[in-house]
Amino acid sequence: MPLDCRISTGSTTPIYRQLIDQIRLVVLRGRLTPGDRLPSVRSLAQRLVINPNTVARAYGELARDGVIESQQGKGYFVATKRQVYTRAHRRRRLAPLLEALVSEAALLDFSADDVTAALQEKLREYGLEPS
Amino acid sequence: MPLDCRISTGSTTPIYRQLIDQIRLVVLRGRLTPGDRLPSVRSLAQRLVINPNTVARAYGELARDGVIESQQGKGYFVATKRQVYTRAHRRRRLAPLLEALVSEAALLDFSADDVTAALQEKLREYGLEPS
Amino acid sequence: MPLDCRISTGSTTPIYRQLIDQIRLVVLRGRLTPGDRLPSVRSLAQRLVINPNTVARAYGELARDGVIESQQGKGYFVATKRQVYTRAHRRRRLAPLLEALVSEAALLDFSADDVTAALQEKLREYGLEPS
Amino acid sequence: MPLDCRISTGSTTPIYRQLIDQIRLVVLRGRLTPGDRLPSVRSLAQRLVINPNTVARAYGELARDGVIESQQGKGYFVATKRQVYTRAHRRRRLAPLLEALVSEAALLDFSADDVTAALQEKLREYGLEPS
DNA sequence: GTGGTCTAGACCACT
DNA sequence: GTGGTCTAGACCACC
Numbered sequence: 001m002p003l004d005c006r007i008s009t010g011s012t013t014p015i016y017r018q019l020i021d022q023i024r025l026v027v028l029r030g031r032l033t034p035g036d037r038l039p040s041v042r043s044l045a046q047r048l049v050i051n052p053n054t055v056a057r058a059y060g061e062l063a064r065d066g067v068i069e070s071q072q073g074k075g076y077f078v079a080t081k082r083q084v085y086t087r088a089h090r091r092r093r094l095a096p097l098l099e100a101l102v103s104e105a106a107l108l109d110f111s112a113d114d115v116t117a118a119l120q121e122k123l124r125e126y127g128l129e130p131s
Numbered sequence: 132m133p134l135d136c137r138i139s140t141g142s143t144t145p146i147y148r149q150l151i152d153q154i155r156l157v158v159l160r161g162r163l164t165p166g167d168r169l170p171s172v173r174s175l176a177q178r179l180v181i182n183p184n185t186v187a188r189a190y191g192e193l194a195r196d197g198v199i200e201s202q203q204g205k206g207y208f209v210a211t212k213r214q215v216y217t218r219a220h221r222r223r224r225l226a227p228l229l230e231a232l233v234s235e236a237a238l239l240d241f242s243a244d245d246v247t248a249a250l251q252e253k254l255r256e257y258g259l260e261p262s
Numbered sequence: 263m264p265l266d267c268r269i270s271t272g273s274t275t276p277i278y279r280q281l282i283d284q285i286r287l288v289v290l291r292g293r294l295t296p297g298d299r300l301p302s303v304r305s306l307a308q309r310l311v312i313n314p315n316t317v318a319r320a321y322g323e324l325a326r327d328g329v330i331e332s333q334q335g336k337g338y339f340v341a342t343k344r345q346v347y348t349r350a351h352r353r354r355r356l357a358p359l360l361e362a363l364v365s366e367a368a369l370l371d372f373s374a375d376d377v378t379a380a381l382q383e384k385l386r387e388y389g390l391e392p393s
Numbered sequence: 394m395p396l397d398c399r400i401s402t403g404s405t406t407p408i409y410r411q412l413i414d415q416i417r418l419v420v421l422r423g424r425l426t427p428g429d430r431l432p433s434v435r436s437l438a439q440r441l442v443i444n445p446n447t448v449a450r451a452y453g454e455l456a457r458d459g460v461i462e463s464q465q466g467k468g469y470f471v472a473t474k475r476q477v478y479t480r481a482h483r484r485r486r487l488a489p490l491l492e493a494l495v496s497e498a499a500l501l502d503f504s505a506d507d508v509t510a511a512l513q514e515k516l517r518e519y520g521l522e523p524s
Numbered sequence: 525g526t527g528g529t530c531t532a533g534a535c536c537a538c539t
Numbered sequence: 540g541t542g543g544t545c546t547a548g549a550c551c552a553c554c
Contacts, residue, residue, distance in 0.1 A: 016554085028240055057554090090240075093235065097231050098250065101228040101253075102254055102259070103152060107155055111259065115250065115254065116254075119250055122229050123246065126233050126237045128243040171540085173540095182531050183532095185529085185531085191543090192457075202539090202541090203541075204539035206542075217479050217482070276539070278539085290500065355497065355501060356511065359490070359493050359494040360515050361515065362493070363515075365414060365519065366486065366490055367521070370478060370486060370487060372483065372521075374513075377487075390508070391505055433525085434527065435527095447545065447546085449527075453528090463526095463527065463528090465527060468525095
């Protein structure tokens, strides 16, 4: 049972973004490993009852980011070389979100402990446990 | 030395948003206190070499949020009554930012400890110390 | 003790407006009756510690509206002919405020009973009792 | 027949405010339901013969208030989750409008009964019947 | 095609 | 002088 995605058409985040995020997570969690084949554009589109172009776009962007690779005529596969981001790159991507969170928290007069506690809870939700 | 703002026109975050964030912080830090007058729309625009409409938009949104107040023909002033929010309201406003942070952190394969450490650092930057 | 006004300089409503409203009310309530003399511009300004121009402006607008009358060299007096507004005029002035109230109440999902009850309370605050 | 708005350019209330009020009402009355698409900024501007920026401003403020939501590249849609306010919050938002109404009514020498009757009428106009 | 931002400049009302 | 509104037109990002 490879890749069970759940799409909500009513959401404000576009479908192709939902696909991208879910596939990235599936790969990250190791439920699909390097070399595994993804469902074909058409089959996934049919299963999720969405436009094949939308799936194609998600696959395309994932390929551009090096998460998956296309093999002409065969389909898309999880990339063999795992994407390695530099520490700096990863921090740079996280920074604005961290900034937004803390700035809003400060404005709302949350204490440092409140924010930290809320973060722990949300991390657990995402399966990220402290060591 | 009233309200030294720094605007980067090259940034992806729009100018009016940069203004809003900086003014919110200045008020939060107490460098401008209730009743203090802000620079006039036109003078600030001239100083930052941006369009007065852009400043007006930032001021307008801050006023809608209750951070500052306008007095016709006199200018903008830091709001006298500080906004009071309910616990539920505050959590509801923080939630999407927390969600965005952790979801991106998971995608980037950060450990729970990494995120927590980064949060602590940013909290300190904002003057929020753990008790 | 004629005309005890209370001015709040911190308020967002300009001082001259506060003066106008308070004097209108005092006349309306009959605490100053037609022919009564108002404090001189300079004495009232001194008492309230505000700019004489502000008092002059308030008096001027009240005179323009026919609430008070100036007698050259003698001072300002409550108008002898009481302003008579037509029913239509008065309703026209109240209408937009009524519209604003009910429209916001509807948006906030208040019941008709809630709004009516809140109105009764506020009317009592202003000394307007139902017959 | 989607969203018939009527704009009066002669009115003292700004166009963008008229738009906001009318759209709020249309949503409230259920003539547009959650998920429904609003006319595009440019098409509505063209239809009403006003500047697109004016429509954009109205849409933008409605979005900030959570009445509608924007989906990049797709358009504006009636918000799916209806805003939930606390009792205290709702009363706080209604208070200044109530104050304005009663204060003006007192100034115009309306009786408590007059104001109450006028309120009942307007409430009925908005479909709010007393229980 | 859609919304989002910014500029330039005009006119008004208020103080 | 101040803020408030509106117009005209440009450029970008996203879908």
